[in-house]
Amino acid sequence: MKILVTCKRVPDTDQKIRVKEDGSGIDDSNLAYVLNPFDAIAVEEALQIREEHDAGEEIRIVAVGVGIAEYEAELRTALAMGADRAILVENSNTMDPWAVANTIAAIVARESPDLVLMGKQAVDDDANQTGQFLAALLQWPQATFASKIEFGGLALQVARETDQGIEEIEVPLPAVVTADLRLNEPRYASLPSILKARKKEIEIIPYAELQLDISPQLDLLSMKSEISQRRCVMLEDVNSLMEIIRP
Amino acid sequence: MSKSIQTSFDVIVIGAGVAGLSTAMQLAKRGQSVVVLEREQLGNGSTGRAAGLLGQLRGTAESTRMLMDGVEIVLDLEKQADVEIYVQTGSLRIAETPERAEEIADLVTMGKSIGFDIEHLTQAEVAAKLPYMKTDDLLDACYCPTDGHLQPAELVSAYIKVGRKHGVQYHTNCAVTNVIVTGGKATGVETVVGEFHAPLIVNAAGPWSYLVAGLTDTVLPTAAICHHYLTTRPDDSIKIDRFSPAVRNRHHRLYTRPESDGLIVGMYGEEATEYDMESLPSDFDMSAMKARLDDILVATLVYNAGQRFPWITERTSMTITTGIMTFTPDGKPFCGKLPDIEGLFYGSGFCGHGIVQSPTIGVIMADLILEGETSYDIDAIEADRYFDEPEFQTRVDIKAAAYEMHSGYYGNVEGRKQ
Numbered sequence: 001m002k003i004l005v006t007c008k009r010v011p012d013t014d015q016k017i018r019v020k021e022d023g024s025g026i027d028d029s030n031l032a033y034v035l036n037p038f039d040a041i042a043v044e045e046a047l048q049i050r051e052e053h054d055a056g057e058e059i060r061i062v063a064v065g066v067g068i069a070e071y072e073a074e075l076r077t078a079l080a081m082g083a084d085r086a087i088l089v090e091n092s093n094t095m096d097p098w099a100v101a102n103t104i105a106a107i108v109a110r111e112s113p114d115l116v117l118m119g120k121q122a123v124d125d126d127a128n129q130t131g132q133f134l135a136a137l138l139q140w141p142q143a144t145f146a147s148k149i150e151f152g153g154l155a156l157q158v159a160r161e162t163d164q165g166i167e168e169i170e171v172p173l174p175a176v177v178t179a180d181l182r183l184n185e186p187r188y189a190s191l192p193s194i195l196k197a198r199k200k201e202i203e204i205i206p207y208a209e210l211q212l213d214i215s216p217q218l219d220l221l222s223m224k225s226e227i228s229q230r231r232c233v234m235l236e237d238v239n240s241l242m243e244i245i246r247p
Numbered sequence: 248m249s250k251s252i253q254t255s256f257d258v259i260v261i262g263a264g265v266a267g268l269s270t271a272m273q274l275a276k277r278g279q280s281v282v283v284l285e286r287e288q289l290g291n292g293s294t295g296r297a298a299g300l301l302g303q304l305r306g307t308a309e310s311t312r313m314l315m316d317g318v319e320i321v322l323d324l325e326k327q328a329d330v331e332i333y334v335q336t337g338s339l340r341i342a343e344t345p346e347r348a349e350e351i352a353d354l355v356t357m358g359k360s361i362g363f364d365i366e367h368l369t370q371a372e373v374a375a376k377l378p379y380m381k382t383d384d385l386l387d388a389c390y391c392p393t394d395g396h397l398q399p400a401e402l403v404s405a406y407i408k409v410g411r412k413h414g415v416q417y418h419t420n421c422a423v424t425n426v427i428v429t430g431g432k433a434t435g436v437e438t439v440v441g442e443f444h445a446p447l448i449v450n451a452a453g454p455w456s457y458l459v460a461g462l463t464d465t466v467l468p469t470a471a472i473c474h475h476y477l478t479t480r481p482d483d484s485i486k487i488d489r490f491s492p493a494v495r496n497r498h499h500r501l502y503t504r505p506e507s508d509g510l511i512v513g514m515y516g517e518e519a520t521e522y523d524m525e526s527l528p529s530d531f532d533m534s535a536m537k538a539r540l541d542d543i544l545v546a547t548l549v550y551n552a553g554q555r556f557p558w559i560t561e562r563t564s565m566t567i568t569t570g571i572m573t574f575t576p577d578g579k580p581f582c583g584k585l586p587d588i589e590g591l592f593y594g595s596g597f598c599g600h601g602i603v604q605s606p607t608i609g610v611i612m613a614d615l616i617l618e619g620e621t622s623y624d625i626d627a628i629e630a631d632r633y634f635d636e637p638e639f640q641t642r643v644d645i646k647a648a649a650y651e652m653h654s655g656y657y658g659n660v661e662g663r664k665q
Contacts, residue, residue: 014535016535032537077541188538190561
């Protein structure tokens with residue numbers, strides 16, 4: 001069995017993020033990048049499925065990234081956590097979720113995985129589209145916002161987080177599943193695993209080699225920072241607080 | 248700056264970590280008008296990430312005396328501010344090699360000679376105190392029942408509460424951009440919100456202190472070094488009592504203490520990540536620092552923690568706290584003034600021990616600033632001990648020396664040259 005896990009490189013959003021003055025994007029000077037936290041959850045889930053079910057039947061985990069050469073750092077994170085292989089489709093151009101989904105679909109055609117695990121969204125653009133697009137392109141069943149996955153060989157029992165509550169569904173494999181926050185807590189890579197990952201190779205596929213003809217569905221017009229209207233003042237004592245909060 | 252803000256004081260303190268807050272409080276208690284200028288939020292730098300372990304028996308009898316006096320100050324602060332700061336868990340040192348066992352024997356002898364409460368423990372006694380720790384390989388251990396830890400957040404709030412009562416003013420988001428020197432004397436500072444004036448200025452800017460010193464072309468030999476510790480989440484199968492003793496395990500380079508039904512385990516490793524503070528964003532927030540999931544130093548920490556606490560693995564539910572410590576070439580802080588500029592004082596470079604040193608350091612700083620002398624023997628921590636020393640003038644040399652000190656911090660066997 002093979003699990004494909006997608007890995008996006010995103011700015012660490014705990015930092016202070018600034019928008020460029022001309023609104024063309026975010027100012028990336030001094031920014032630290034990390035593996036998209038939801039993708040890290042997807043990697044962790046793949047590892048747990050392998051740890052729990054790899055009795056006799058070998059489960060292979062392949063990490064896939066689509067983007068610039070620097071993506072290697074985040075694919076190394078996935079390898080250090082325990083993924084077996086990594087593939088980088090190298091493309092220096094900005095891609096929208098539709099283009100990324102098409103690219104991953106091309107990799108799925110090459111790799112024939114039984115399951116594609118993805119973060120429900122990336123924390124940089126919060127698009128939350130690639131997983132759904134991919135399932136549609138592959139004509140596979142999808143389970144989005146997974147907060148629990150039970151692996152039953154030919155099908156998965158998935159608990160989905162919805163606005164109405166937890167929805168439990170079954171999806172036959174192959175399928176696309178996107179991970180929500182509560183699915184698990186990603187591990188810090190172990191020392192032996194980090195050392196082992198240094199020897200693992202990352203397969204680089206130039207984007208052009210896939211010969212995809214995808215027109216962008218999204219145009220980024222401009223970005224701007226939300227200006228907070230909140231003001232903080234220091235109050236003298238509890239009574240002055242009472243005066244403010246008392247109706 | 249709004250006209251209503253007071254801009255002239257007796258003393259300006261740069262930096263609202265424990266060193267600056269303690270110094271400001273002590274100065275105000277002695278009748279000085281004091282303002283603390285903080286680039287970010289109060290207590291949010293190294294202070295906000297600290298574990299706060301209090302091991303009073305350190306190196307010399309004088310440093311032990313400083314730490315013991317610090318406990319008295321803390322007990323008084325607890326009363327005044329109505330918070331619990333000092334958690335007296337006791338502390339253990341453990342040895343699994345003959346060298347470390349000798350180190351412990353020396354420590355017990357030294358402790359007893361100055362009347363400090365310390366005793367050897369057998370393996371069985373250690374196991375009884377710390378059922379969640381591997382003990383079968385221990386050759387010796389010693390126990391100091393009056394040790395424990397200081398809770399950093401509570402200590403900060405007490406310094407501020409008592410400081411405010413004595414008139415200290417605190418300005419946050421108020422980064423100092425220049426130190427004004429007139430005729431060889433410091434007279435004030437420029438900040439992002441305007442000028443403040445005082446004839447006495449204290450540089451307590453922690454990892455940023457060498458940059459603040461640089462504003463007057465002064466070389467302060469400190470370096471910023473990254474540090475991690477893990478905190479395990481409560482787990483019903485591993486019961487960790489709130490009053491379990493802290494442990495120092497120098498062989499594995501670990502320290503540990505209980506925290507909210509979990510365990511804090513930190514490491515002073517052989518390797519570390521260094522920071523050039525000038526290359527960080529001007530609004531850098533240390534609380535947003537985060538270790539990568541594949542950080543090799545975190546992996547080493549978890550690995551070493553597992554050597555002593557076998558239930559800790561990469562699958563253990565835990566958080567990793569990441570911060571920056573300020574190291575010096577000899578592992579001791581810089582307190583006092585330098586010969587170059589009148590009125591400018593330093594209180595920085597606490598090498599990961601700022602929380603527990605801060606109560607007495609505040610007293611020493613106030614002594615030095617107002618009286619020019621102190622009853623403590625401060626030879627080892629005097630600010631001018633490297634002044635104009637040719638081998639501690641460039642950033643490259645200073646960083647190399649501080650890094651070497653950090654590498655040997657837990658690695659070296661005490662009392663012996665490596």
